[in-house]
Amino acid sequence: GEDVEQSLFLSVREGDSSVINCTYTDSSSTYLYWYKQEPGAGLQLLTYIFSNMDMKQDQRLTVLLNKKDKHLSLRIADTQTGDSAIYFCAESMSGSGGGADGLTFGKGTHLIIQP
Amino acid sequence: GAGVSQSPSNKVTEKGKDVELRCDPISGHTALYWYRQSLGQGLEFLIYFQGNSAPDKSGLPSDRFSAERTGGSVSTLTIQRTQQEDSAVYLCASSLVVGGETQYFGPGTRLLVL
Numbered sequence: 001g002e003d004v005e006q007s008l009f010l011s012v013r014e015g016d017s018s019v020i021n022c023t024y025t026d027s028s029s030t031y032l033y034w035y036k037q038e039p040g041a042g043l044q045l046l047t048y049i050f051s052n053m054d055m056k057q058d059q060r061l062t063v064l065l066n067k068k069d070k071h072l073s074l075r076i077a078d079t080q081t082g083d084s085a086i087y088f089c090a091e092s093m094s095g096s097g098g099g100a101d102g103l104t105f106g107k108g109t110h111l112i113i114q115p
Numbered sequence: 116g117a118g119v120s121q122s123p124s125n126k127v128t129e130k131g132k133d134v135e136l137r138c139d140p141i142s143g144h145t146a147l148y149w150y151r152q153s154l155g156q157g158l159e160f161l162i163y164f165q166g167n168s169a170p171d172k173s174g175l176p177s178d179r180f181s182a183e184r185t186g187g188s189v190s191t192l193t194i195q196r197t198q199q200e201d202s203a204v205y206l207c208a209s210s211l212v213v214g215g216e217t218q219y220f221g222p223g224t225r226l227l228v229l
Contacts, residue, residue: 034219035220037120041204041222042206042221042222042223043220043221044220045217045219045220046220048217052227075183088158090158095209101147102150102160102161102162102174103150103158103160103218104160105157105158106157107157108157
């Protein structure tokens with residue numbers, strides 16, 4: 001079955017880079033996503049990467065995909081206090097010929113910023 | 116509208132009562148999704164609609180859960196005879212079409228069953 005794994009917590013100092021890691025099991029994933037959830041708020045799409053790409057950069061965010069190892073990472077450069085949130089990795093089975101096209105989420109990584 | 120909206124924001128109900136949760140997707144989005152977020156289970160996918168049709172209802176937790184979408188827009192998720200384990204945040208998302216497209220999420224409805 002599908003499974004997405006993430007570490008529960010990551011603590012970084014303000015100004016440093018944060019790297020949040022995710023592993024997934026289904027090699028037929030078409031898209032992989034990073035969502036951010038702030039306390040009491042809904043899910044905000046940060047970025048996504050198509051499975052035939054290795055890297056995607058968007059301002060302070062860099063996504064790296066290692067399809068062979070089924071490993072996805074999100075790097076946030078110059079981490080700020082406003083980056084404090086839960087970050088969810090998710091995969092989509094869309095295009096695999098089956099399934100319900102819902103996203104499968106990891107349990108989320110709590111990013112804690114130290115002053 | 117500008118984004119996905121959901122109502123109510125919060126709902127407190129007594130065990131055994133029925134509740135209706137509403138989702139208004141982004142205008143023009145044909146695909147609509149329901150998820151549940153709870154402490155023990157994380158984020159679970161429940162059901163999706165392509166237009167007014169829900170091809171696969173197997174993700175719904177029990178037969179007390181049902182969902183409908185009319186006019187290709189607003190959707191309601193109904194929970195009958197609520198139980199305490201139904202307490203969670205119910206999230207709705209929409210995308211332009213089903214299949215590989217970005218899903219945009221609403222703020223969620225926080226349901227508490229006493």
